Amino acid sequence: EISRINDFYGCLPGHHQQQADGVQAFIQACLIGDECWIFLPISELSSAAVVALWAKFKAPVTKMLKALCGHPDAPTSWEMKCDAELKLAKFIPLGPEWPSTYFHEALKLMLTVYVDDFKLAGPAELLEAGWRAIGERIEMEPATEVGLHLGCDQKKVKHVIGGVPVSLMIYDMSDFLRQCFLRYQELAAAVGCPTIMKKAYTPFLPAAEGRGPARDASGPDLESGPGGRGISLELEPLQPQHTGALANAAASI
Numbered sequence: 001e002i003s004r005i006n007d008f009y010g011c012l013p014g015h016h017q018q019q020a021d022g023v024q025a026f027i028q029a030c031l032i033g034d035e036c037w038i039f040l041p042i043s044e045l046s047s048a049a050v051v052a053l054w055a056k057f058k059a060p061v062t063k064m065l066k067a068l069c070g071h072p073d074a075p076t077s078w079e080m081k082c083d084a085e086l087k088l089a090k091f092i093p094l095g096p097e098w099p100s101t102y103f104h105e106a107l108k109l110m111l112t113v114y115v116d117d118f119k120l121a122g123p124a125e126l127l128e129a130g131w132r133a134i135g136e137r138i139e140m141e142p143a144t145e146v147g148l149h150l151g152c153d154q155k156k157v158k159h160v161i162g163g164v165p166v167s168l169m170i171y172d173m174s175d176f177l178r179q180c181f182l183r184y185q186e187l188a189a190a191v192g193c194p195t196i197m198k199k200a201y202t203p204f205l206p207a208a209e210g211r212g213p214a215r216d217a218s219g220p221d222l223e224s225g226p227g228g229r230g231i232s233l234e235l236e237p238l239q240p241q242h243t244g245a246l247a248n249a250a251a252s253i
């Protein structure tokens with residue numbers, strides 16, 4: 001929801017939107033919480049001097065200073081670091097009801113953050129200044145046009161509605177859906193279950209006053225109805241004898 005508010009703000013007249021990732025975000029933060037000591041295999045050390053120094057130890061360990069991904073406190077360490085740095089860059093949190101959402105009053109920019117995914121929206125001519133302010137506090141990759149964000153391919157397009165030019169944001173999940181079907185076929189094939197794909201229209205009918213026929217059990221065939229929009233795929237249900245084997249196949253992939 002928060003990300004879509006950012007999209008809306010980026011679609012306003014004169015506004016634009018970009019996204020960027022933090023560079024190895026977690027290890028930009030120092031680890032908070034209890035001390036953590038980690039074992040470092042000597043064979044993995046890149047410095048010959050360190051290898052020579054540590055060669056006399058059987059199992060050398062070192063204190064972990066950075067919030068290495070995988071440590072339970074790493075996400076919190078990065079979140080606190082990111083929040084503090086953004087505040088220093090004049091990005092003010094909108095409040096507890098809008099987590100990870102900030103607004104830069106002077107630049108009129110809205111920023112949303114999901115772990116290390118940053119999305120910035122506002123006046124097109126001020127986006128560069130916003131990214132520069134963030135980049136002075138957090139190491140960032142170059143900003144790009146909005147595209148694949150949180151698993152969804154987003155596309156901003158221009159359109160005319162009632163003679164008025166408007167900006168629209170299209171959310172395209174077709175690639176993700178395609179991956180789901182390919183994985184289904186892969187798992188089904190692993191247990192010898194035939195997979196039959198059928199062409200089926202998304203069951204949407206034109207809006208109707210009152211109670212439409214789609215609400216009646218004897219309503220029209222949605223698969224071939226004239227109001228169908230888009231294409232989806234219908235899968236044959238797995239037979240009971242295949243479910244156990246399917247679970248085993250999924251666990252092995």
